[in-house]
Amino acid sequence: MSSARTEILARVRAHRPASAPPVPRDYLPDVPGIDVVEVLVDRLADYRAGVHRASAATLPGVLAGLVATSSTVVAPPGLPAEWLAEVAGPVLRDFPGAPISVADLDRPGVTVVTGAAVAIAVTGTLILDAAPDQGRRVLSLVPDHHVCVIWTDQISGGVPAALARLADPSRPITLISGPSATSDIELNRVEGVHGPRRLDVVVAARS
């Protein structure tokens, strides 16, 4: 008996369509004519995420305010140290050689602060691609509170333009649109299921 692989591929070869017409690509490569910052802020608020504005100068103060009530602040390996310069409590840094345990991430009152790779304005989506300022996927998943910093020049209007900006699709990639939510009970949206109960987004201008 031939292997399943050989058999399936032979059947696909025998049954496939002779050819397919070309793919029409006349959809929009981006969403034109919108203020990407304002639309992103609007969409994030619609998902009931907390939205905050900052500049490079005010970012440390804004972040310190957001984590003020946290028991522990967790940071990925490459998060710029100056972002957390005004944080009063302890900051736990996740390093590849010495990763923070899942049990520690799961403790009450843990806040994680990360950057992001790209954001999509019209869908209110943050894209994390495990770069050093974002770290492992569990960092933005297990803690109760996620604070994500997005620079205004990282925001694209629509989905195609945003995906095209990702450096390497083979990295672990997570798209986050608002806090964890379910619609399984009578299709009512309920926030805060298994991911962080609280998502705060700091939209920061470089200058």
Next chain:
Amino acid sequence: MNGTGNIVALRPFPDAARLELNDQQLRTNLRRATHTIRDKRLRVVGEVDDWEALRRAGAAIKDDVLARLPELLERFEESATRAGAVVHWARDAAEACEIVTRLVTGTAAREVVKVKSMATQEIGLNEALEAAGIEATETDLAELIVQLADDTPSHILVPAIHYNRSQIRDIFRSRMPGVTDGLTDDPPALAEAARRHLRAKFLSATVGISGANFAIAETGTLVVVESEGNGRMCLTLPETLISVVGIEKILPTFSELEVFLQLLPRSSTGERMNPYTSMWTGVTPGDGPRTTHIVLVDNGRTATLADEIGRQALRCIRCSACLNVCPVYERVGGHAYGSVYPGPIGAILSPQLTSSGANSTLPYASSLCGACFDACPVRINIPEVLVHLRQKGVDAKRGKPSAERAAFVSLSWIMRDRRRYAAALRAARRGSAPLRGRGRLRRLPWPASAWTDSRDVPLPPKQTFREWWAKR
């Protein structure tokens, strides 16, 4: 080779539907839920200026994938393997279950956590794992509700759509460990109970099992679209991850996601984007599982590919928009379809995957109103395929004796001749004269009772148009 598993209906649709139609609570729950979601969907689809262009692109990309499937599958296997995944191939449900069970048994685990997945539902994986002494926990809230209730899913996207909040509370109270009688039917309270129940399982599980919404040939990447974060938990915390993927889930390149990540969330939950989408490629040291397996499943897909009209069903991205707009689904619910794929898409997918048995009644589970085609984000012409499958069913039975055919043979003899036809009409009127005044006939004797069980028959008029005309 035909597909097997939970896609084979045990009884014909009309029989199953008749039972479900008696459940008034079910109809109330379904009506509320499907109308809520279709209104949301219309609103967010209306926001997208290029929706029709995206639909056409989505359909064409999927058709292109079907035409190049052998090469793309090989490319995917090569890319995923290079990235550190182990790729397996399964001809049918039994073979897929056997592979997954062997992989789980190969670890020390006796418990696995599962991301909601149609492919694992289709192959009956939970039942197979249970038979091997492995406990599989569904972690999607709706799947968990169905699992706790010892029920089966009734919707592709919202498997517990047939329950309302007080029914869900009752299920949690009686079946979920640690839940007290104080639990209310407030949705946030119910979601919180599920969070507590599953948290310990996520943090201790060593094996996770998922499906995939998309598999990228170019990079070997798998994509899972979800909402609650249970998916992310299962995809990142365990040491071993096993993903069961239908061979039609392939996309050529990463950039094709730009089309489907616009079409899928808006069509399915009526949101601009689902809360979480995870993408992973093989193994990433220090981030996520150390071992990843991918099981590529045929289970009737190649048989479906062989039908020139029916193969468009393989474009399906499991959004379930067609269910939510279907007048038949809204009244009978998902269980009547007998397969894990209910509704309009199930009516064309299940019979093609399995090709025989009780599923042959599914192409008749439709009013052919066309709402499903309008809602489909990849333009599957479901009514066209329904009619095509009905035609195939009739052709297959041609030449075999049946009461219906005998009746139509006599009828055609009568209608071929004007005098015979007029005489028959007179006879019908005379025969029905004693019943005059009752308007419509509710019940006819067998075999016509098969018709009148669910429909009334109008009585013939007192005189025909020709008779009326002759008297003028």
